[in-house]
Amino acid sequence: MKILVCVTSVPDTTAKISFTDGDTKFNKAGVTFITGPYDDYALSRAVELKEQTGGTVTVLNVGEADSEQVIRKCLAIGADDAIRVNCEPKDSYFTAVQIATIASEEKYDLILMGRESIDYNSGVVHGLVGEILGIPSLSPVMKLNIEGTTAKMTREIEGGKEEIEASLPLVLGCQEPIAEWKIPNMRGIMTARTKPLRVVEPVGEDMTFTEKYMLPAPKGACKMIPAENAEELIALLRSEAKVL
């Protein structure tokens, strides 16, 4: 089975977010970049499936050269090779076009992604790619098993889950507990250095333009209620905050 895993290089979950150039650019200074946590689930499941049934796992990132550190980590975790589309990923549509272009050349059985990126949190790239390729897209998938050319899945829906069956090829957005996050071992890290990483140039245009970034207004002071008067909270939520 040929599996493509699409991974983002995103600020670490504890990163302090700030902007430069008159609030028009993300400030990368001092920020550690990691693989998107949902993409990590996708990669871990892909490596497990490869171990069970054989085949290859290719990782794909749409990003500039500084995302290669994240790509190497994915190779260390067990991907066989990697592709980087050399550009700033401008928006969901643009990113999806890059992924679909590669996928239409390579004919993967399974394209695994995270349910959402943790920088723009859109949750749409899988649907865009599925439609461009003319194959089904499903997200968020929390269980995935392959039997021959059929995928059996569990998808989370609001307040419950759905059991789903579909034939390959498919595009899936993954989330826990589809697999346990894998940590690269020493051998993985050594071999990752020599695994192939192909760099290709982007195609197509973006459909949106980010004009300006803003930070949320700072939170006002927290009103403390002494534990002995805890009941007062209910009155305040009714009369002052007007939420009850």
Add this chain to the structure above:
Amino acid sequence: MSVLIFTELDNGALKKSSLEAVYYGSEVAKMKGTIATVLAIGNSTDDELAKAGNFGASKVLHANDPRLALGNIQAYADVLSMAVSQEGATTIILAMSSLGNAVAARVAAKLKASIVSNVTELPDFSNGFKVTRSIYTGKAFAKVEMKGEKQILAVKKNAISVVESSNSATVETFTPTLKDSDFVVKVTGTHKESGTILLPEADLVVSAGRGLKGPENWGIVEDLANAIGAATACSKPVSDLDWRPHSEHVGQTGIKVSPNLYIAAGISGAIQHLAGVNSSKVIVVINKDPEAPFFKAADYGIVGDVFDILPRLTKAVKAL
């Protein structure tokens, strides 16, 4: 020119988040000087669907092919794009949800539309078509220009305060031409917890963390939630430990909520937890540690033992 709102039905009723999207879409239509039409897919009644009028829509298209009963994403995307072309719609509005986003994404690719999720305010038409969205899981916002001739906006809960009217909408049957290829994905089973308030839809949320010590203690959390009509939620370790179902896990890697009220009991307030709840209107924190980071993100705080405080709050609510 017109605005089309994609809605979802739950047991025949328009979902609350969808009605909010209808209101948002109607306001956008007013700004553009056009009308708002609603698309509803699945079993429902004319009386129920006419309610969309209370939220500003003039017309509802009702697609009710029996094959559309299950949330089949490709079929829904085809129905939505057919409705877009019938109505000549250029702007599509929907509420963020796992089905909604999936459908919207496919429609964006069909129509080559600009698509933006997590929209937090009404658009700005003063110079083009610009929307404000949250990014970095609520840690920042971006103002984005929609460059396409068609635009799709997935709107976050509480992006707008809804004002209901007594207007009603006309309901028309919509009969899309469905293809067999729309149904290659088979939904073989659906499990839905009944009777509980859906967390992403909830106006009020009572959430608890590892401070509750074990699943056997969740009665006091549920009691307060039931007393105020809230949904229950939890931190990630609590769902990882299987104390609570994964569907209750909020935060960076779980469900993002933006209710009117979020009560956090025995949760420390790690940055990844805050990321999923920081757009709640009012946050209440109950923690025995006065240094817990959550207090910095809270509007009201009580330093105390959850086993003492939660039952007293429930009692105080019941005494109202």
